[in-house]
Amino acid sequence: MGTNKLNKAPGFTALSYLIIGGLALITVIPFVVLISGSLSSESAVLKSGYWFWPREFSWDAYAFIFRYPAEVISAYRVSIIITVVGTVIGLFVSTMAAYVLYRKEVKYRNALAFYLFFTTLFNGGLAPFYILITKYLDLKNTLPVLILLPMFNVMYILILRSFIRGSVPEPLIESAKIDGAGEYRIFFQMVLPLSKPALASIGLFTALAYWNDWWTAMMFVSKDHLIPLQYMLYKMISSVNMSAAMAQYAGAMEQPKETFKLAMTVVATGPILALFPFVQKYFVSGVTIGAVKG
Amino acid sequence: MIREIRKNWPLYTMFLPIAVYFLIFAYAPMAGVVMAFKDFNYRGGIFGSPWNGFDNFEYFFRSGKAWLVTKNTIMYNVVFLGAYTLFSVMTAVFLSEVYNKFFKRVSQTFLFLPYFISWVTVSAFVYNFLNYEYGIVNVILRKLNLDAIDIYSSPSIWFLILPLLYVWKWVGYGSILYLAAIVGIDQEVYEAATIDGASRWQKITRITIPLLKPTMIILILLGLGRIMRGEFDMFYQLIGNNGMLMDATDIIDTLVFRSLVGTQDFGMASSVGFYQSVLTLIIILSANYLVRRYDKDQALF
Numbered sequence: 089m090g091t092n093k094l095n096k097a098p099g100f101t102a103l104s105y106l107i108i109g110g111l112a113l114i115t116v117i118p119f120v121v122l123i124s125g126s127l128s129s130e131s132a133v134l135k136s137g138y139w140f141w142p143r144e145f146s147w148d149a150y151a152f153i154f155r156y157p158a159e160v161i162s163a164y165r166v167s168i169i170i171t172v173v174g175t176v177i178g179l180f181v182s183t184m185a186a187y188v189l190y191r192k193e194v195k196y197r198n199a200l201a202f203y204l205f206f207t208t209l210f211n212g213g214l215a216p217f218y219i220l221i222t223k224y225l226d227l228k229n230t231l232p233v234l235i236l237l238p239m240f241n242v243m244y245i246l247i248l249r250s251f252i253r254g255s256v257p258e259p260l261i262e263s264a265k266i267d268g269a270g271e272y273r274i275f276f277q278m279v280l281p282l283s284k285p286a287l288a289s290i291g292l293f294t295a296l297a298y299w300n301d302w303w304t305a306m307m308f309v310s311k312d313h314l315i316p317l318q319y320m321l322y323k324m325i326s327s328v329n330m331s332a333a334m335a336q337y338a339g340a341m342e343q344p345k346e347t348f349k350l351a352m353t354v355v356a357t358g359p360i361l362a363l364f365p366f367v368q369k370y371f372v373s374g375v376t377i378g379a380v381k382g
Numbered sequence: 383m384i385r386e387i388r389k390n391w392p393l394y395t396m397f398l399p400i401a402v403y404f405l406i407f408a409y410a411p412m413a414g415v416v417m418a419f420k421d422f423n424y425r426g427g428i429f430g431s432p433w434n435g436f437d438n439f440e441y442f443f444r445s446g447k448a449w450l451v452t453k454n455t456i457m458y459n460v461v462f463l464g465a466y467t468l469f470s471v472m473t474a475v476f477l478s479e480v481y482n483k484f485f486k487r488v489s490q491t492f493l494f495l496p497y498f499i500s501w502v503t504v505s506a507f508v509y510n511f512l513n514y515e516y517g518i519v520n521v522i523l524r525k526l527n528l529d530a531i532d533i534y535s536s537p538s539i540w541f542l543i544l545p546l547l548y549v550w551k552w553v554g555y556g557s558i559l560y561l562a563a564i565v566g567i568d569q570e571v572y573e574a575a576t577i578d579g580a581s582r583w584q585k586i587t588r589i590t591i592p593l594l595k596p597t598m599i600i601l602i603l604l605g606l607g608r609i610m611r612g613e614f615d616m617f618y619q620l621i622g623n624n625g626m627l628m629d630a631t632d633i634i635d636t637l638v639f640r641s642l643v644g645t646q647d648f649g650m651a652s653s654v655g656f657y658q659s660v661l662t663l664i665i666i667l668s669a670n671y672l673v674r675r676y677d678k679d680q681a682l683f
Contacts, residue, residue, distance in 0.1 A: 097582040104479035111473060112489035115496055115550060118507040121518055125510055137521035138510055185400040188393050195386045200397060205683070207408040209607065210663050213655020214638050215648055216414025217407075219428055225406075240403065271392035300500035303615065307643070322502045325509070326622065346516055353506040360498050368491060375555060376562040 119361070126150070126351040130344035149344050149351035159312075159320065160355065167317040170234045171298040178239040179291045186248035187279050192258065201249075204242045221308060229311045237304045238297050244290045251286035251377055252279060289374030292367055299360065321356040325349050418656040422648035438653035447637060451654075452661075455633040459609040462548045466605075467598060469549050470556025475586055477557060478564045494554035501619040504547065508620055512543075537630035540621070544631070548616065556601075563597040564590060599673060599680050606669045610662040611635060634658045 117140075125138045129146035136143065153160060188194055189201050211217075227233040256279055264274050280287070305319035315323075387394050414428050421434040442448055473493065480486045496504075511518050512533040520530035533539055567590065575585050614635040621631045623640070634654060642651035666682075674681040 100582045101479055101481075104476040105482075105485065107476045108473070108480055108489050109485075111553070112492035115554070116492040118511065119495065122507060122510055133516055137516040137524075138518045139521065140518070181399045181403075184396040188397040191390075191393055193390055194393050195390075196383075200401075202683075203401070204404060207404055209666050210412065210659055211408065212411030212414045213418075213652060213659055214635075215642055215652035215655050216411040216417050216428060218642055218651075219417070219422075219424075219648075220407075220411050220414060223424065223427055236403075236407070240400065245400070271396070275396065296498060300498075300502075302500060302502055318500050318502050321506075322619070325502070325506055349506060350510060353503055357499055357503045361495075364495065364498055365491065368494065371494070371497075372490075372558055375558045 122350055123354060126347055126354045128347055130347050133346045146347075149347035150355075152344055152348055153351055153355060162313055163315055163317040163320040166231075166234070166314060167299060170231070170301075170316060171295050174235045174239055174298050175291055175295045177235075178294050179287060182240060182245045182290070183248055183252075183280065183283060183287065184275065186245050187252055187275055189245070189249045190252045190256075191261075201246070204245060208242050218307065228308050229314060231314060233308045234301075234304055234314065234316065237308075238301050239294075241294070241297070244293065247374075247377055248283070248286055248290060252283055255282050255286075285370075285373065286377060288370045289377065292370050293374055296360070317356045321352055324352050415652070415656050415659070417648065417652040420649075420652075422652065424648075434649075438649035439657070442650060442653050442657070445650075447632075448657075450629065451632050451634045451637045454631065455610060455612050455635075458544060458633065459605075459612045461545050462613070463602060463605045463609070465545050465549050466552050466556055467602060469553045471560050471591070471594060471598070473553055473557035474560035474564055475590060477561055478590075479582075490554070490558070492554075493557060496551045497555045501613075501615040504551065504616075505619040508543075508547070534624060535626045537627050540627060540630055544616070544620070547620070548613065551616075559601065560594060560597065563594055567593050596677075596680055599677075600682075603669055603673055603680075603682060607662065607666045609665055610658050614639065 121138060121140060124140060124142045125133065126149055127142040127145055127147070128138070129144040129148060132143035185204070189197050191197065194200070221233065221237075222228045227236070260278065261274055264278060269277070300318055301316070302318035302322050305314070305316050306322070309315060309319070417428050417431075418438055419433055419435060420428075420431040421437070422428070422431045426432070477486065477490065480489070509517070512520075512531075514520060514530060514532045514534070517533075519533075523530050531539065533543070571589055571593075572585060575589060580588070612633050612635055614633075617631060617633055617636050618639065621627050621636075623644075624631075634657075638651050638654050638658070641647040641654065670682050
């Protein structure tokens with residue numbers, strides 16, 4: 089706010105810095121505590137609990153994970169495959185649909201938009217959906233189920249439509265048609281390149297949804313080689329929890345139970361945190377495009 | 383219609399994949415709502431199982447669960463939506479007063495960070511903080527010679543923890559949305575206010591907040607559409623099947639999930655799901671109707 093700068097209110101500005109700084113600190117502290125915990129030695133944690141920095145620095149928890157890395161590597165592989173394949177297909181099909189919804193020649197475009205939008209207002213509920221996937225489509229324990237279910241988001245399609253509306257002017261399409269370009273050629277050679285900024289944002293949002301999806305796997309996958317990273321993390325956290333509860337019966341175990349959980353979380357979340365600073369701006373612009381009503 | 387499709391067939395083929403997808407994965411399950419009126423068995427499937435009228439609903443409403451989960455679902459979601467809106471607007475307003483670029487970028491990065499992690503990861507955080515024996519909160523309490531809290535068996539604390547975590551996870555996202563709206567406000571309005579001698583606080587309450595209202599209405603309206611669903615990921619990951627917290631934290635989604643996957647009670651799962659879908663539709667339609675009366679341009683449809 090340029091003019092506010094001239095009209096100084098030092099007390100208020102100081103308060104703003106204080107509040108924003110405080111909130112930022114609160115959001116980041118759990119990450120610090122998590123990483124510190126994962127780098128602490130198990131015995132120190134058992135003795136005096138977690139702290140804001142590592143108690144007795146140790147790599148033991150990570151060493152334990154990577155002693156038998158097969159499971160983690162397989163989960164990484166599944167997560168990467170579904171994220172890449174799902175994002176590419178989902179983005180492509182969504183953009184095509186968004187483009188059709190934008191074209192004025194398509195007489196039924198509003199009806200088609202409502203066909204998509206209605207699914208966000210009403211749905212059949214989880215039970216028929218579950219039966220459909222398991223009994224009628226027989227998709228249980230397959231890779232396609234992990235790719236297909238999180239593929240589309242109606243809001244993203246509507247956002248893409250408003251972006252295309254703003255960046256591909258209608259006269260441009262008209263002139264391409266006069267020059268003899270077919271619809272597909274116009275889409276591939278004009279619309280796709282001109283929509284790049286929106287594709288980057290929506291693509292990243294879609295990729296994030298795939299990467300963080302554990303629900304689909306929990307519902308429809310039980311084979312080890314199809315388990316994605318987040319679901320594996322969930323299973324490990326909850327089973328270690330259970331074994332902690334049953335430890336008095338099962339007797340002492342060798343594995344670093346407490347710090348292991350945290351190290352596993354770091355291993356599963358690490359790539360997102362490492363990539364985040366580089367891609368943040370695309371997410372921010374994605375949120376902002378979305379603010380424009382579709 | 384045929385002539386229209388023939389004329390623009392390449393464009394319609396572009397829409398075909400998504401149309402087929404939604405037909406299979408969204409509209410087919412809608413036909414499956416008849417399941418709620420059937421005594422479902424897996425072999426007979428949705429259409430082969432015998433009808434049983436309203437038995438499933440009767441069972442659901444007699445179980446004593448209906449009121450509990452409806453109340454919890456609405457209560458949590460109203461608190462979530464209110465707290466999220468309040469904190470997002472507040473954070474955006476204060477962020478717009480931060481001029482140091484570096485400070486602004488770093489704090490925005492931090493605030494946005496929780497948006498990117500899954501609720502699975504958040505459950506590890508919560509464990510890390512609140513675990514009875516080793517959690518950092520209890521370590522601090524013990525250092526201060528206070529009693530440690532056994533958070534996983536204290537239902538009432540979750541009424542506070544869940545909204546706090548919800549805000550923690552979403553405020554970065556929300557503040558970006560509202561900040562974009564604030565940046566879009568015409569600067570001349572503020573200039574005129576400065577000439578008229580308005581204080582900073584007056585500018586916020588008399589200019590910024592009223593001009594954010596349309597954005598708030600749209601976002602709250604979209605949020606209302608989810609009020610019967612709520613954050614299943616969050617409830618399932620943080621609480622799971624903890625019986626001690628069940629009454630305080632059971633929502634419609636967790637009940638449907640438990641009936642379906644846990645006890646394989648298809649009648650219960652489908653009738654509760656149907657109940658949820660119908661309530662959702664009613665809420666969206668009435669909210670949209672109210673907004674339409676208030677300001678036609680802000681309505682969703």
